[in-house]
Amino acid sequence: MTLAPQASPRQRIATLIHDPDDAWRWMRGINGPHELKVPRPRDLAFRHEGTALGNVAIGILEYATPVNIQVKDLAHSYSISLPLSGIQHIEHQQEDFASDAATGAIISPHQPLRLTMAEDCRKQLVRLSREAVEHRLAQLLGRRLTAPVIFDPRMPVDGALGDWWKTVAHLQEMLGAEGSMCDLPEVWGNFESGLITSLLYAQPHNYSGELLGRHEQRPGYLVQLEAMMRESLDQPLSLEDLEKFSGVSRERLYQDFHAHFGAAPIAHFRNLRFEWVKRRLEHAGPRESVSSIAMDCGFLQLGRFSKDYQKRFGERPSQAIGRHAGSGVPAVRH
Incomplete structure (x- = not known):
């Protein structure tokens, strides 16, 4: 497996893994601590392709076999996914919902949950650094945060959130292009900030009331x-x-x-x-x-x-x- 740095600050993500332990280590390095269980390890064909730049990583991920993922605390990142095909199931506290092409999912730091991916589940995956999300929200609120930002895990893809995923797809295309404008720090800084800001306004979280109230008042x-x-x-x-x-x-x-x-x-x-x-x-x-x-x-x-x-x-x-x-x-x- 490889995560080869390019001449630019962008890092290309490209791997094919058949060993469960290697797949676990790979995703731990991308998103953070978790437990991975693979009932049919011989069928595992873990693929992850995409690009990482600054505080964002965008890519496509699949296991090609059913897997169970237990998360206690990702610690330093937000993992946001949307199945392009197949289904994943999320169990969070007393809530259990299916995530498919019409419903994404967000895993926040300090948010324990269980995720089950079907063998045909192939999904778009976005990783945002916790530091960048908290920094941007603090700017919008005009004060320091006193608790982690916890998003509702269920993410219906409609309205503003539908537009957010379109932005993700556009940025993924730009990140994959040679000689992209994303290599200019000023340009990528604006894209990155916009991606985080729009998510903070579009997806409910524990600071939404204050954020929207400040906007309206x-x-x-x-x-x-x-x-x-x-x-x-x-x-x-x-x-x-x-x-x-x-x-x-x-x-x-x-x-x-x-x-x-x-x-x-x-x-x-x-x-x-x-x-x-x-x-x-x-x-x-x-x-x-x-x-x-x-x-x-x-x-x-x-x-x-x-x-x-x-x-x-x-x-x-x-x-x-x-x-x-x-x-x-x-x-x-x-």
Whole structure:
């Protein structure tokens, strides 16, 4: 079995194992402590292929024979899986549910459970480091955490969670490509943060009430200020403009923006503007061009815009234009 580092920070995951002890050691190194029982060891053909980078590992895993996995505490990681074929069963406290292509599963640190995989179960597996998840949640809450983040183990694949798994598939494709933009730390940092942030908002956990409450209970001036920002995305707003409109001190402005948006005021405005121009490009009509849309959205330095867009989204603006043209989704600012 091999986990060979590449010239880039990415690590390729590729192994085929027939010995249960070797399979156990392999997965212990990937996810953390667990017990593995293989009723038919001679039938074991454990495969794990994918890529690890930073605080994330994404891959495809199968055992090709029924296995029972007992987890007491993964300690340092979150193991998130979604069967592409077959079924796995999860037993957690008094809850027992089947995980298939419509229902994923999350194993959190400090969360004991039992997992049984059928012989035809082949699943997508995502590993997130505990440190990265806790760090991002602390940023969103604006305080230190007092307990581990424990997700509900059952993960229905619909709505926001369906979008989350689509993001996983997209990142898996990027990670597997040679010369990927993921090798740029700034780019991958944004992808990694977005993957963790969206999971924290989409999947229930023991901090969800506080997180969503903080999101919904923004100060009134902040709601009005963000609305103004969304209506002024094509304008060159400055920090002084935001400070004047809000009527609060610059210190409080920075504090509230970091607490509720996880970014400084101008950085959040820039994020909104990039989201807007991305939608405009993807829904562009045949007579629209990258330059006209960029300038319409307030990006006047086209060379810099193209570079910043590629760093942020992993593709050139010209690759995005017209992608969803005719879908009927309006390219609105909010």
